[in-house]
Amino acid sequence: MSAEITQFYETEFAKNWEMKVQQKDSRLLPTVTTDSFRGKRKWYNQLDAGVMTEVTERKGDTPDGDTTGTKYWIYRRKFEFVRTWDEDDEMQLGSIALPDSDEIASFTAAEARTKDDVIIQAFDGTRKVGETGTETETFPSGQSVPATYPPGGPMVSMGLTVQKILRAKKILDENEVDDEDRYFVTSSQQLQDMLNITEITSGDYVNVKALVDGEVSMFAGFTFVRSERLPVDGNGLRSCFAYHKSGIRWADAGRSVHIDVLPNKRHARQLRGVCRMGAVRVEDKRVVRVLCDETPGVS
Template identity: 25%
Template sequence: MAETLATYEVPEHHVKMYTANVQAALNKEGGILTPLVSSNAYTGEKSQVVNFIGEVEFVERSTPYGDTKVTELEHTQVWISGREYDCAVFIDRLDTLKMIYDPTNPYVERFREAAARKMDEIIMSKFFADRKVGKDGTSTSAFGSANTVVHGNTGLTVAKLRSLRKLIKKRHVKVRTVRPKIAVTAEDVDNLLGEVAVTSADYAAIKPLVDGEVSSFMGFDFIPYEDNGGTSGDGKSIPSFQDSGSVVRQLPVWVPDGMHFGQWDGLTIKISDRADKNHIKQIHGTFTAGATRLEEGKVFQVQSKNAA
């Protein structure tokens, strides 16, 4: 009797090899945002306190035998909550199923892309969302308007970048040792290129962004992040709102230790028989992850308005 998709049993070690290949590919080439934020691995409860303390300071001793001066640490407890995400697909070719363990199998790359994209969306959706704080995580902390450069009825401009850089310095972010990141769309890059085109040096600095490459300008690393469908706030695109009939994008600006991404127990993959679908084989992947704003003085927003 000829072997078919329905009769073929996938060896367990092939499933483990496939899982390892997807995880290795994800580690080698993750998402756009995941390498640019702090991260940690979690176990147990789906809500955890992020290991974080505020800055400390040395003080001058005024008398030889005076009382010890204790520096008050920032005791705000920041919580991260993990949610489960699934991806299930059917395999309709026996030869592909038999070679599922091969690192070059197309299902490896497709699952890597899906996982990386979803992890980016998780981070993007949390830049300006309320964060959970307090002893038990029941209190919330909203994103502060004081860390926002408003749109002023214009797109992304050099003047806004100057205002943003000044604001970041006022928050004591160490820009000499860490370069702030800013997520932008092609529209924002075009606005900036149109403004600086008269200056050849500036134009050359921003030009790589036209091709979707990461580029630096005025002390910022520009991170291309295009609309991937969905609605504002779900992370598939940069958050936005409507103003007088035009879209205003809320471009996130951050330093890596200002945002945090967490994963619970890594990626789990199963390959099983679907009796309800004529015994076709199914790949089912799942992971649990979450993100949160960690330090309010290290995440900012610059607004960019589309031309009417």
């Protein structure tokens, strides 16, 4: 049976691959202190603040004094990215390219996101301290701004507000954290919250709108960084963080990329990217957790 010519029209297809929308770079790595190590763990030494004593007598005995401090530890964590292709995949794809080089780019993007995840976990995670690194130290409640802040009014959870930002600033100020290199990491929802709340004065609104629009990145002494990877608990509370660059230490422990033929898998071709890293909160006083409600109808 004859067919119309339209049924013979050719269908064309792309021969290459495109990456779906995703975060491709680490946004938090430039905001923390970086280091490197090769063992399974590494310790750091912290010196306690000193105190001066007044001299009230002539030719008196010189008092004794010892150096005191603490140890905290960073532990290596290992992550991998694996793609495996059957020995016939390249042939059966025909003119479509095998996405091996594209998957290397995908590994690099995944590694960047993993760096941010490890840093985020260090903000308020349990850290190892002490002489042998077996003691644990949890994040103190006094370094948190609750979702219901400010106190004194109805106990209503809210999104991010100017009052919460100023409270985080006050905590860092009272802890004598350096004014420079302060950061505040939030999701896009928190920036939107600040435009919606009624407490903002006209002057605040202009500054916040410029922040949301990307025209400026500074507010209340913080450089704001957006991350959609901050944790949200079962009650819809997202943990945002105000911190000093010296408050988090991230350490690189090596990376490698392997492309191999696997004889035991019928000569399948495998790409395997490996990265090793760790992060730790340097000192509790340099980090503030700010809880923000993201449940519908809030803010």
